[in-house]
Amino acid sequence: MALYRVCVTTGPYLKAGTLDNISVTLVGTCGESPKQLLDRVGRDFATGSVQKYKVRCSGELGELLLLRLHKERYAFFPKDPWYCSHICVTAPDGSVFHFPCYQWIEGFCTTELRPGTAKTICQDSLPLLLDHRQRELQARQECYRWKIFAPGFPRMVDVSSFQEMESDKKFALTKTTACPADQGESSGNRYLPGFPMKVDIPSLLHMEPNIRYSATKTASLIFNALPASIGMKFRGLLDRQGSWKKLDDLRNIFWCHKTFTTEYVTEHWCEDYFFGYQYLNGVNPVMLRCLSSLPSKLPVTNDMVAPFLGPNTCLQTELERKSIFLADYWILADAPVHCLNGHQQYVAAPLCLLWLTPQGALMPLAIQLSQTPGPECPIFLPSDCEWDWLLAKTWVRNAEFLVHENNTHFLCTHLLCEAFAMATLRQLPLCHPIYKLLLPHTRYTLQVNTIARATLLNPEGLVDKVTSIGRQGLLYLMSTGLAHFTYTNFCLPDSLRDRGVLGIPNYHYRDDGLKIWEAIEWWAWDPADPRAPQSFQLQAWVGEIFAQAFLSRASSGFPSRLCTPRELVKFLTAVIFNCSAQHAAVNSGQHDFGAWMPNAPSSMRQPPPQTKGTTTLESYLDTLPEVNITCNNLLLFWLVSQEPKDQRPLGTYPDEHFTEEIPRQSIAAFQCRLAQISRDIRERNQSLALPYTYLDPPLIENSVSI
Numbered sequence: 158m159a160l161y162r163v164c165v166t167t168g169p170y171l172k173a174g175t176l177d178n179i180s181v182t183l184v185g186t187c188g189e190s191p192k193q194l195l196d197r198v199g200r201d202f203a204t205g206s207v208q209k210y211k212v213r214c215s216g217e218l219g220e221l222l223l224l225r226l227h228k229e230r231y232a233f234f235p236k237d238p239w240y241c242s243h244i245c246v247t248a249p250d251g252s253v254f255h256f257p258c259y260q261w262i263e264g265f266c267t268t269e270l271r272p273g274t275a276k277t278i279c280q281d282s283l284p285l286l287l288d289h290r291q292r293e294l295q296a297r298q299e300c301y302r303w304k305i306f307a308p309g310f311p312r313m314v315d316v317s318s319f320q321e322m323e324s325d326k327k328f329a330l331t332k333t334t335a336c337p338a339d340q341g342e343s344s345g346n347r348y349l350p351g352f353p354m355k356v357d358i359p360s361l362l363h364m365e366p367n368i369r370y371s372a373t374k375t376a377s378l379i380f381n382a383l384p385a386s387i388g389m390k391f392r393g394l395l396d397r398q399g400s401w402k403k404l405d406d407l408r409n410i411f412w413c414h415k416t417f418t419t420e421y422v423t424e425h426w427c428e429d430y431f432f433g434y435q436y437l438n439g440v441n442p443v444m445l446r447c448l449s450s451l452p453s454k455l456p457v458t459n460d461m462v463a464p465f466l467g468p469n470t471c472l473q474t475e476l477e478r479k480s481i482f483l484a485d486y487w488i489l490a491d492a493p494v495h496c497l498n499g500h501q502q503y504v505a506a507p508l509c510l511l512w513l514t515p516q517g518a519l520m521p522l523a524i525q526l527s528q529t530p531g532p533e534c535p536i537f538l539p540s541d542c543e544w545d546w547l548l549a550k551t552w553v554r555n556a557e558f559l560v561h562e563n564n565t566h567f568l569c570t571h572l573l574c575e576a577f578a579m580a581t582l583r584q585l586p587l588c589h590p591i592y593k594l595l596l597p598h599t600r601y602t603l604q605v606n607t608i609a610r611a612t613l614l615n616p617e618g619l620v621d622k623v624t625s626i627g628r629q630g631l632l633y634l635m636s637t638g639l640a641h642f643t644y645t646n647f648c649l650p651d652s653l654r655d656r657g658v659l660g661i662p663n664y665h666y667r668d669d670g671l672k673i674w675e676a677i678e679w680w681a682w683d684p685a686d687p688r689a690p691q692s693f694q695l696q697a698w699v700g701e702i703f704a705q706a707f708l709s710r711a712s713s714g715f716p717s718r719l720c721t722p723r724e725l726v727k728f729l730t731a732v733i734f735n736c737s738a739q740h741a742a743v744n745s746g747q748h749d750f751g752a753w754m755p756n757a758p759s760s761m762r763q764p765p766p767q768t769k770g771t772t773t774l775e776s777y778l779d780t781l782p783e784v785n786i787t788c789n790n791l792l793l794f795w796l797v798s799q800e801p802k803d804q805r806p807l808g809t810y811p812d813e814h815f816t817e818e819i820p821r822q823s824i825a826a827f828q829c830r831l832a833q834i835s836r837d838i839r840e841r842n843q844s845l846a847l848p849y850t851y852l853d854p855p856l857i858e859n860s861v862s863i
């Protein structure tokens with residue numbers, strides 16, 4: 158007789174416990190145990206419980222290979238979902254086997270778990286285990302299916318398959334490629350009382366439990382939104398059309414959501430120094446490119462800018478010194494425009510030239526509001542009349558809003574990270590070291606993007622309600638952006654070098670980002686088993702990302718295969734950095750830098766000026782977004798700038814998928830490195846007029862989850 162001690166941990170989440178009958182079968186190299194019901198006196202499998210059971214076998218089972226969890230009906234009760242955290246089995250000889258699970262088990266089924274030891278397929282030889290790998294991935298690929306959202310987009314998760322699964326259809330029809338988003342709206346897309354935009358409710362109703370927001374996160378998101386939106390609604394700000402009467406009125410949109418940064422932006426927004434500063438440490442710190450010569454589409458002469466460059470230098474000298482930079486919004490040149498409140502809106506495609514002064518300040522030199530120079534496209538200069546220059550800068554800030562929100566933020570973090578999450582779920586089994594490494598960095602990404610597609614990107618969603626290019630413009634921008642996004646852009650060190658910005662002082666996004674990149678790279682080496690590149694499951698993973706995220710475009714420079722450990726570690730580092738730090742850098746400051754609306758106007762109501770000397774305060778106010786457009790957009794900024802509760806900062810891995818000592822030690826070392834980076838950042842910030850906190854590790858979420 159052999160006695161196995163089984164310890165079952167149930168998750169701490171709301172309704173994680175179950176009344177269903179839970180039985181286990183232990184499978185070892187020398188046989189398997191009889192299926193045994195885990196039943197003790199009193200309640201079994203309550204939320205947060207850790208309970209011990211005994212499984213008796215006729216003889217020892219040898220090395221445990223699998224643990225089968227059988228979840229079955231209890232009496233006449235309906236199925237009761239259970240969140241199984243992990244199971245620990247102590248064999249008669251005292252050896253301990255950890256079985257990580259960290260999954261919701263919904264219906265009546267048998268779930269097979271493997272011990273937590275990280276294994277690539279090269280390290281599996283037993284047919285039982287190879288078969289288990291294959292069945293696990295087949296089930297994942299049946300559950301998480303790709304779908305086309307719109308032509309030229311990264312592919313997304315098909316949430317309709319969850320509805321099918323939920324209705325227990327045993328033989329779901331093979332999914333055809335679902336209709337692209339631009340084929341009008343689904344039947345469930347409709348206005349709800351109190352919402353300024355349509356909401357695609359059905360797409361939110363059937364999220365698979367293992368990718369769904371927890372009850373805590375859902376409640377937190379709702380309670381973050383309610384007070385601010387009810388307050389604005391009662392003040393009539395969400396419904397009032399027309400121009401703002403005076404700029405000062407903008408100070409009182411958010412009474413109780415002011416931060417140090419929102420107040421700093423409100424005070425300094427029209428200063429040229431702050432305008433340039435935002436290219437380094439604002440919410441879109443990826444636009445600057447160093448120039449060695451001026452593009453022909455921007456015919457700025459030395460005479461135009463000499464007064465600002467000061468004595469003993471000239472434009473050509475500064476170009477040779479690598480101190481001239483360009484922000485080019487070419488992608489907006491053909492963006493479709495849109496009507497808001499029944500009025501035509503406008504978009505520009507500016508070119509903004511900046512100079513890095515000897516004192517280290519980045520100052521705007523010239524702004525051209527079109528890609529095509531000419532008499533109807535004046536080049537605005539700091540010496541122009543105050544309102545002309547301010548309006549030119551505000552057009553650039555509008556371009557920043559559109560390019561940042563659609564491309565830098567939603568396309569390059571949210572949508573790409575969705576594809577990483579999907580490929581990880583579909584191509585890597587739970588025992589794979591890369592699955593264990595990446596899973597925490599995909600948490601809630603499929604859910605938040607589904608919410609965004611149901612409330613923002615849907616027809617007559619919030620994007621249609623508050624932006625000058627609307628949903629069609631968003632579809633154009635993101636598909637064009639993806640077609641031009643490269644692996645160099647994706648990897649921070651390569652992007653900084655390629656843009657020629659490694660030498661700019663006070664570029665805190667760069668400095669903090671490179672430290673975090675290096676810490677992640679160091680951490681990624683351990684689980685990235687040097688033999689891993691030979692793993693065909695890993696190649697299937699990177700190949701699916703290449704095909705589904707980057708549409709198999711060789712011009713993207715993204716790898717379709719990983720042939721060396723160094724290539725693998727770089728790719729893993731870039732994925733983890735993008736899912737965590739990069740998203741934090743471009744997401745967390747939306748309220749800080751956008752609460753003062755002229756600094757991030759979501760639309761412009763007059764065409765770009767074609768002559769100088771015509772702008773007044775009144776015409777400026779009539780160009781900025783109307784009251785309701787402003788306030789609905791600021792609500793979104795407020796809501797998405799703070800991570801709802803149930804947070805997991807970078808390097809926090811409470812779900813112990815790694816059970817071996819070496820990766821656990823690497824995690825501890827990674828956490829120590831991040832803690833040091835945080836200390837360095839906080840010490841640096843003490844000397845700054847405006848602290849840069851977005852890449853402070855405790856403030857970075859592991860994954861894209863808002």
Ligand SMILES: CCCCC/C=C\C/C=C\C=C\[C@H](C/C=C\CCCC(=O)O)OO
Pocket residue numbers: 562563566567605606608609612613619620624631744789792793796797863
């Ligand atoms: C005012 C009601 C808002 C309801 C939306 C609730 C939550 C939003 C969910 C996800 C949001 C994700 C955002 C998306 C960012 C940009 C999308 C494009 C926006 C634009 O073009 O204006 O990222 O955090």
Ligand SMILES: [Fe+2]
Pocket residue numbers: 566571740744797863
């Ligand atoms: Fe975000």
